[in-house]
Amino acid sequence: MLTVRGISRSFGDHKVLDEVSFDVRPGRMTGFLGANGSGKTTTMRIVLGVLAAHGGAVSWKGAEVRPDNRPDFGYMPEERGLYPKMKVRDQITWLARLHGVDRETAQRNTEELLEDLELTGRAGDRLEELSLGNQQRVQIAAALVHDPDVLILDEPFSGLDPIAVETVLDVLRKRAANGVPVLFSSHQLAIVERLCDDVVIISKGRIVANGSREDLRTRHAGERYEIVVEQDAGWVRDVPGVTILDLDGPRAVFESAPQQVLRAALDRGEVRSFTPVVPTLDEIFKEVI
Amino acid sequence: MARASFSQATWLVAEREMKTLVGTKGFWIGFLFTVVGLFALTVLPTVFGGDDPKVAVVGSASQAVQGKALDVREVGSVQEAADLVRADDVEAAIVPDGAGIKVLALNDPPNSVIRQLVESPPVELLDASAVTSGQRSVTVIVFGLVFLMFGMGGAAIAQSTVTEKQTRIVEILVSTVPVRALLAGKILGHTILTLGQVVVLALAAPIALRVAGLGELLGVVAPALGWFIPFLMFGFVLISSMWAVAGALVSRQEDLGSTMGLVMIAVMGPYFGVQFFYENPAVLKVMSFVPFTAGVAMPVRLFAQQAAAWEALLSLAILAVTVVAILLVASRLYTGSLLQTGGRVKLSKAWAPAE
Numbered sequence A: 001m002l003t004v005r006g007i008s009r010s011f012g013d014h015k016v017l018d019e020v021s022f023d024v025r026p027g028r029m030t031g032f033l034g035a036n037g038s039g040k041t042t043t044m045r046i047v048l049g050v051l052a053a054h055g056g057a058v059s060w061k062g063a064e065v066r067p068d069n070r071p072d073f074g075y076m077p078e079e080r081g082l083y084p085k086m087k088v089r090d091q092i093t094w095l096a097r098l099h100g101v102d103r104e105t106a107q108r109n110t111e112e113l114l115e116d117l118e119l120t121g122r123a124g125d126r127l128e129e130l131s132l133g134n135q136q137r138v139q140i141a142a143a144l145v146h147d148p149d150v151l152i153l154d155e156p157f158s159g160l161d162p163i164a165v166e167t168v169l170d171v172l173r174k175r176a177a178n179g180v181p182v183l184f185s186s187h188q189l190a191i192v193e194r195l196c197d198d199v200v201i202i203s204k205g206r207i208v209a210n211g212s213r214e215d216l217r218t219r220h221a222g223e224r225y226e227i228v229v230e231q232d233a234g235w236v237r238d239v240p241g242v243t244i245l246d247l248d249g250p251r252a253v254f255e256s257a258p259q260q261v262l263r264a265a266l267d268r269g270e271v272r273s274f275t276p277v278v279p280t281l282d283e284i285f286k287e288v289i
Numbered sequence B: 001m002a003r004a005s006f007s008q009a010t011w012l013v014a015e016r017e018m019k020t021l022v023g024t025k026g027f028w029i030g031f032l033f034t035v036v037g038l039f040a041l042t043v044l045p046t047v048f049g050g051d052d053p054k055v056a057v058v059g060s061a062s063q064a065v066q067g068k069a070l071d072v073r074e075v076g077s078v079q080e081a082a083d084l085v086r087a088d089d090v091e092a093a094i095v096p097d098g099a100g101i102k103v104l105a106l107n108d109p110p111n112s113v114i115r116q117l118v119e120s121p122p123v124e125l126l127d128a129s130a131v132t133s134g135q136r137s138v139t140v141i142v143f144g145l146v147f148l149m150f151g152m153g154g155a156a157i158a159q160s161t162v163t164e165k166q167t168r169i170v171e172i173l174v175s176t177v178p179v180r181a182l183l184a185g186k187i188l189g190h191t192i193l194t195l196g197q198v199v200v201l202a203l204a205a206p207i208a209l210r211v212a213g214l215g216e217l218l219g220v221v222a223p224a225l226g227w228f229i230p231f232l233m234f235g236f237v238l239i240s241s242m243w244a245v246a247g248a249l250v251s252r253q254e255d256l257g258s259t260m261g262l263v264m265i266a267v268m269g270p271y272f273g274v275q276f277f278y279e280n281p282a283v284l285k286v287m288s289f290v291p292f293t294a295g296v297a298m299p300v301r302l303f304a305q306q307a308a309a310w311e312a313l314l315s316l317a318i319l320a321v322t323v324v325a326i327l328l329v330a331s332r333l334y335t336g337s338l339l340q341t342g343g344r345v346k347l348s349k350a351w352a353p354a355e
Helices: A040-048 A088-098 A103-116 A132-144 A162-177 A189-195 A213-219 A234-238 A258-268 A281-288 B006-022 B025-049 B059-065 B078-086 B111-117 B133-153 B155-167 B169-176 B179-211 B215-248 B257-277 B281-287 B291-303 B309-338 B347-351
Strands: A002-011 A014-024 A029-033 A055-060 A073-076 A150-154 A182-186 A198-203 A206-212 A224-229 A243-248 A251-255 A271-276 B054-058 B071-075 B092-097 B100-104
Touching (some): A088 A103, A088 A132, A132 A162, A182 A189, A198 A213, A206 A213, A206 A281, A213 A281, A234 A258, B006 B155, B054 B059, B078 B100, B133 B155, B133 B179, B155 B179, B155 B309, B179 B215, B215 B257, B215 B291, B257 B291, B309 B347
Parallel strands (some): A150 A182
Antiparallel strands (some): A002 A014, A198 A206, B092 B100
């Protein structure tokens, strides 16, 4: 598990991160959400050791991360970049070897990844000859080729068409299934909603929500319920302490006193459904930041 | 977990730098230019300058030119000979003048012709050096040019550093290997390439000298050339670490010009310094111990047999110490500026400890 505890960082007088803490658990996809300028990239850079923290610590498997015991990171920076004039295959293999992978494994991993990312046909081309979408896939390959211990991906899906998103998603899920913790930032909430197991939401340098996706939704569900009965549900508004939010024939959305409402409903006849209303990530996001 | 060691990382970076550079046309054009230029510099003077002077000879004057190293053309009259001189077909005309002869020339006394016609007195050189001043000036130019070419070639290090900053691959590199390994790999890669080129030139030099008919000079050139190589290599490392910093201080190729100035001075300084002062033994001696100029000045002094081996060793030691010092400074500046983007990074900011 990768643990971030109490990380702070300032640029000049501007405090960018304030006591940031969260976990990235093995085998899970953790979505890192935040508006532009909220501190996502700074956090990721600190986790990678590219930037120093002004306080706090990052730990891997319980031990504080230092330059000599860093886990092997797979990193995809926000500002994409590889060598424009280097051939795709050479470039990926070289990066794997720079991570300490031996030549044969590096070559094998490269071929497998290029195959998975549907880039085999472009392997001999120079990076600059590829379309931006394909360059993005090469960038993913660069982050994965050395079988990293931890994946840190800054906006891995931006700039990809829906089909490419699926391709990349498959590749990432495979890694997560093998027990690799994956932290990825995004501002595309729909993707995160569909994809991540855990969610960390950052706003103005502070963590404002943090937990598994289901957990978070339940926690932010509040006292809001939806009931559907046989007949008109207009009577719900007469139950003491209840606030009606929405009323539409047999369906009512209300806050507070759920048990009383349910009992009254059962007294009146059949209850078709009774559920706490779970907010979407989008709603939670807007609520917490 | 697998992790590249410092030396593995350094070598991988060096290998990539070499492959990239060798794959460019510019590298081969530059190298070819150097080889051809040096051959031309040593061989051409003997090809063009080796012909006997052409003269026109009239009548009885022909006896005076018999057996002399002159390209003689006999003509019928003095008038005809004078016309040939005016038309620049011959360098001079030798015509009868009373009992003796007279030399007609256009506007300068034709020394090369006169030297053939007079009996020179015996000459004894008190300071008999194996090298003539002409040979020395050629050596100065050759050593200076080679140093200049390779020193400027180091600019490729600055370019490759800026490329990494501009494309931001530097973030991936820095999160993977120590910054020092990046710097060391770049310097190592470019130094090996330079050494390779120098070895080729060193092997070609004896051939060039033989072709030029200067085979006997080989015995004098060889030791100086032997000294020149370590001086050149140390000098190259010194300059390449500066090129690396020049690259790390900026974020875009377009801004590179603003930081390259100082390094260019460090490269051109020795070249012009030695060109101007090689005939001034005192200045040359000082320059042969100053790290930046030593690379050219000391081998030139050794060639002219003005310096003893211990002086060369001392100078090399000073150079080596300077290289270590500059490398340490450069490594700190490189680390301090590599991840800073935006405009040009100030030296003081690059030097400051990481926040």
